[in-house]
Amino acid sequence: MTRRALLLATAAASAAWQTPSLAQGEQAPAFRPTRAVRLISPLLAGGATDAIVRPIALKLSQLWNQPVVVDNKPGGGTIIGTQAVVQSPPDGYTLGVAISALTINPSLRNDLPYDTFKDISPLTQIGNITGALVAHPSFPAHDLEGLIAQAKASPGALSYASLGVGTGGHITGELLKVRRGFDMVHVPFSGSNAAYRELLPGRIPVGFVVLESALPHVKAGKLKVLGLTDVQRNKLYPEFPVLEETVKGTGYDSVFGLIAPGRMAPDLLDQINADVVKVLALPEIRQQLAQQAMAVVASSAPEFAQVIRRDVEHWKRAVKESGARVN
Template identity: 35%
Template sequence: MTLLRKLTAQWLNAMCAFCALSGTSAAIAATADPDYPNKPIRLIVSYPAGGSVDVAARILQEPLTQGLGQSVVIENKGGAGGTIGTAQVAKAAPDGYTLLLTLSSHTINPAIYAQLPFDTEKDLDPVSMVASAPQVLVAHPSFKPSTVAELIAYAKAADKPVIYGSAGVGSPSHIAGELFKKLGQVQLTHAPYRGGGPATVDVLGGQIPLLWVSLPAVTQYIRNGKLKALAVSTKERTPVVPDVPSMPKPLTVSMWIPGMPCSRRLARRDQSSTKFRKCWQTPPAIKPYSRLSWPSAVAVGGTPQALEAVVKKEIPAWKTLAKEANIKIN
């Protein structure tokens, strides 16, 4: 079994988790502020409106606002695989009032970008993993193949590579597409978008035939027949769309919500994490997750330390995978 297959069969089986991060400054003392928060919090979403990260942010906004007693203002800063929004948070004041909501592309980007305007581990502090969901391969209803086997046969017989969309270069959906190409031994042309929302609009309109995207972003379109789902990326079928088969080999890609500009102000980080986790484990937050059925991890609410361990594990693993799959951005 190749390294790619081993990775795919093991930890890629959980590849779609949201995470919260914040920014860093080693000089700041590690003291908690009993009045935190005492002003509105900016939640930077590193992908455009309409995609799964944005969906998660909108679900969390009201419970966080009510639980924290301060407004949570969402700002969508999509583009460049989440790096534009991430860079903005990394450069923000490390005071716990600017947070980042992003995908597991946070740990993918160091492996595929030749240079980033921030240090993924040094400039951002993990706050908590929030939720996860599988990727799904969907197509416009007019697209002939309706199963993975039919798609592979169709792509191999086609005169030119079939186009598939993703939420952007280095996004979990891009990685899922590239893994599919490798394991299916087919030629597909990648069409990166500035998020899952814009990509979904184009596949709905027939501008592109195929799309890898996180399930919550397209569940409604699968259910009403506006999109045809070929497979979910997990090993098992999901109860959200039980008629959609699972992939022959799991290709799930994580999405998480990292948190604030990395302050190394550990007391503030832990304080904010505790308050956030308490808010998003309340019924107003959990019920929408359950309704959308993000089955891998509904309202996870993990600790900063748990998320930090994930980051440290995934960065070197993605570098190995990116090298083998030849995924890079100059």
């Protein structure tokens, strides 16, 4: 694709989502709610997502002088929580958390109860959640190339953990197998705690987890990092290689951001975006997110819409090539 064609395609994608931004130099009027705002998280309480979202909710509460209540609605591969956002009025009083499942589900599931592009208004990309391929210290390989060699030497003898069927780790694991022609058994778990119960004692030798949750175990010498799932080396942890360096096309920047119900008025979307970006600029918030291995992006709504479309295309290709399924 030529540069001109690429620019035209990007412009068309942005227009299709209907998320216009403010003109240059123009400032959004203040959003000042008169009652509590609900922030729906599609995952269980107490996990890495909560550690990112709750400090932001607290600062928004202080800015708006109204409670911002984090409402955890897990289940269905994040579909339950996302549907709760979609079904809410687009009045600013219900927002949602978007993770990579938002961009994976359109390719894996043909029974979504909502249209990702029509029923959701992208609000802002907070940052990226970094996935990590980790291994028990006793595992002979120290990088992805070594893992591939080990798997080829013992076809079907190795297994790898993921944080669930249909997650980025699951699809990436299957894609690696197809790209490099090796076999390894997928063992899905319902979250990090369950996966670590098998990874830490070495009953499952390798697995895809979230870098933030893995770091304490890595620093304690209980796990080692074979590679990160980022497209490029992580700015906060450049010492770790990325899978993309070994197998092109397998890296991804796992989206993490906020969304709103579809068809929200552009001026209201801009108002809320301006307030969230203001909160994300606070040094204490940036420090807290850095502790979760996340660098702040704080994008505009149209920029986040483009990121979501890009990621949907990545997962469409990855699902098709890997043959990954939810059943």
